[in-house]
Amino acid sequence: MHVLFLLIAVLSQTLAFNAPSGVSTWCGKPYMSTNHSLNPGGQFQFPVLQSEPLLYVTIQPRYSIFLESDKNGTFIVDASISHFFGGSYKNVTYNIPGSNISSPFTTLNIEIYNEELGALIVTNKVSVNSTANLIGFSFSSFPARLEPYSVSILATSPDRQQSYTAITKIYVLPSREYGSAVKIDNLFGGLYVQNAKNNWNDWYGIFPNGYYADGSYVTPNNLFG
Template sequence: MFSRLASALTLVLSLVDGQFNNPPGVDIWCGKAYRDTNASFNPGGWFEEPAKSETPLIDFKIKPRTNLYLEDDTVSSFIVDAPMNWYRGHALPDSNTSIPSSHSSEIMLEIKAGNQSLCLNKTSIALGSMDNEIPFDVSSLAVSREPHNITIVGTLAGHMSSTFTATTRLTKLPLRNDNGTVTRLDNLYGGLSVRKGLAKQWTSLFPYTYYVQWSLYWNANISTLDDFASMGYNVIHIVPTGDLGNTPFPWDEFQPYLDRAAELGLYFMYDPMSLMEMSLALNCRDFYYADYAAGAEIVLEDVYPISTNASWSTVYNTPCNATYGCCGCDDCEGSFADISTRLDEYASKDSLLGWQKIHWAAPQAFGNETFWTRYPTAAEEVVMNMLSINHAAKGIVIGGVFNWRKVGARAEGQFWCLLSILTMATRGLTLPSRYLER
């Protein structure tokens, strides 16, 4: 669904003449002309590195440990960062021209919600440090549909006139009484945790799922849910297409599936009864990243490099490069490295933009169509999944429309091996540590 939505959005925008840099009547993909009847042009949208400061800056930031709390939560904290960099933040009082090798100076902290102090004890962090966890009493804040505005003021030790200010918002919601779920993000490690129904405890979740078409798999029998769960998947991601055509989705037939999924402990990617995060999959390597990613908490890479010609489009008979062509994998080399490179590049852009996005992966599991000459092997699927996790993906949504009859025909035993390996790999990684290097 993620890649289909992103592709649909790209298609819609391509039909609007002049929406980006494209000349009137020129269809685009990732901003680029791709038909052999059109010429190459500058697609625009490339990421530009911010201007570099002449002096080092303190990037002073605060965020809640989780993106929301419920009214009965008792464990709560803020994450405070004060790294030094050359791109954004507050100048040092002595206007040093280099970042000190030792950050021994302390920053005294004061955290408030309006006029209410949230840290009663004196708190300080080291200049240059990151991921400082500052506990506070969340029960002192009222439940509200509107977020609380949080302000932090830091004072540099030895420079009492040098203060730094940052703001954030904290959401504290009432408990649900409709048996729906609540999902929240861990802003320190990037993992998910869930409270389902009337449960009192948060449960960590590493999402592991597949694009699954309703009329090509699910509607065969409700027992397909049992089969799906037994394979190790924990999230249902239904693609409401298949051979439905213009036929409306059969919601009445769907309700028993919702009930059975709840019994099996399966979660839904887009649960209408859930409070959850916004997610977005990006087909493009470098096309208005900041604009597209701004509205999502979770950003997926959508790289499909297996069995495709990354330099020549076999569908449109054109070359593929930074300004022209569509080969099904934007600006790729056609190797496993495309996955790790894309995840690392997104993380680098996030760092330069000064925000934190959670990244998931969509490993390729389809082929023998359009740009792709064959299906990935089971071994290749293992590599793509594990490479994604090693490069900080906090969730897996396998790209390709799942149909166990077809997958099983390829390599049932090998695929089960893949699932077993992934189960072992993700056990204990529900909240993976992010990379120390920035």
């Protein structure tokens, strides 16, 4: 078993770095002046540009975690027009299904579900080609626990002939009475903390930073002169 593990590790390194046998490497890269450049592999596969517009609907929680004491939460819903991601979008919706009377498709009907229970959490409307739409919801369908809940969104045209789906996960954790809790704001990117400083009541913003040290020993004296 140990020999097999070593063999797999060696083969993995060889495939990862793509270095021919006998070529000395440092951190996976040939470093001798006599070595030729090698294709490292692992290039990104870029999406294919689509000629027709697509509607890209996504959903995520406003914050990376919620606490039971928050009582309610917020989803961020995006519905952007894209030529790379999403589902087919036709800018038309029929006032009466099956008729020729139509209107521009500019508004999405939103339904958000707790996948575990199959329960409808909230309904709303958002504009086509809009982002950062905030949709509030209650924790009534989400008892506090350590495991995440799966949440899905169904977005449809007014005539329901065009539909789009997406999924996300949310954490609704038990309230704190000791230690601290930190959450990330997925809308603006900030950090919020709850701890003894505010008696575990609500949240306050923080600006994290690393340690500070005098770098003069590596900084030329005239760098800022």
